[in-house]
Amino acid sequence: MPEVIFPGPEGRLEGRYHPQKDRDAPIAIVLHPHPQFGGTMNNRVVYNLHYAFYNLGFTVLRFNFRGVGRSQGEYDQGIGELADAASALDYLQSMNPNAKHCWVAGFSFGAWIGMQLLMRRPEVTGFISVAPPANMYDFSFLAPCPASGLVINGAADRVAPPKDTVNLVNKLHEQKGITITHTQIEGAGHFFEDDEAHMKPMIGEVSDYVKRRLTETTR
Template identity: 85%
Template sequence: MPEVIFPGPEGRLEGRYHPQTTKDSPIAIILHPHPQFGGTMNNRVVYNLHYAFHNLGFNVLRFNFRGVGRSQGEYDQGVGELSDAASALDYLQSMNQNAKHCWVAGFSFGAWIGMQLLMRRPEITGFVSVSPPANMYDFSFLAPCPSSGLIVNGGADRVAPPKDTHALVGKLQDQKGITITHSEIEGAGHFFEDPNMEQMIGTVDDYVRRRLTENTR
């Protein structure tokens, strides 16, 4: 998988890009957890999401937000990180101009950034939010949520408690025109330690596979 360096708002951004051999494959970007708490593009959840999407036929890009690894710049409270994500999507689209489907997946802080990107980019057709920290960040900007997607959380998550995720899902499910699918992995913590990782990735795989099948009918 080639290392890539692409331009971001505050300088270079470091990523890993995993293309398909077939033309016109769908595209997906994967967003990592909080930079100030050890979050990088090589986080296990992010890594596994990356390969789940690639195995489903996507051209996939994961990258380090500003100030992480070899990415230039400094942490910017989520504002700059959203700009980084937009730059990453621009870069991915520039190499895949005929992609029919565009997805964003994020874990924890990355889920919050991904949902904001969803609001700004109408070409995003689906999303996966893993362990969205609804107790820490305001998700009220999702009014209305522009795309159907999957929210996955752990039933034993102490970082982003399930009750807050349930409240977020409830608000989104009340909106018309989209379908929010929710899956809670019983006994799983925030980081989906084994054996919960396999179950979480299986849930993502099943959901994305079903959506792709529906879109090709």
């Protein structure tokens, strides 16, 4: 999978780009957890999400936010990271101008950034939000949420407690014209530590959901 360097708002950004042979393939961007708590594009959840999308026929890009790895710049409280995500999506779209579908996936802090990107980019047709930290960040900007998506979290998450995730989903459920699907993985913590018991079921749920959505749109 080729390493890529592309321009961001504060200099270059480092990514991993995984294209399909089909030029009409849907595209997906995957966003990593908090840069100040060890979050990188090689995080296990991000890596597994990346390959889940690739295996479903998507051309996929994951990248390091500013100040992480070889990406230039410094942490910017989420404001600059949102600009980084927009630049990454610009790059992905420039490489794939024929893509009919565009998805955004994010884990933890990346889920918060991903949902903000969703609000600014009407071309995004679906989202995956893994363990969104609704207890730490304000998600009230999702009014209304412009696309249907999947919110998935661990039932034993102590970083982003499930009750806060449920409250977020309930608020999104009140909006018309979209469908928010919510799934909890029993026994899983924030990082889906156990591959067999937590990570595989989570990725399985994501894959099933995306596959179902793609089938609906091609009917």
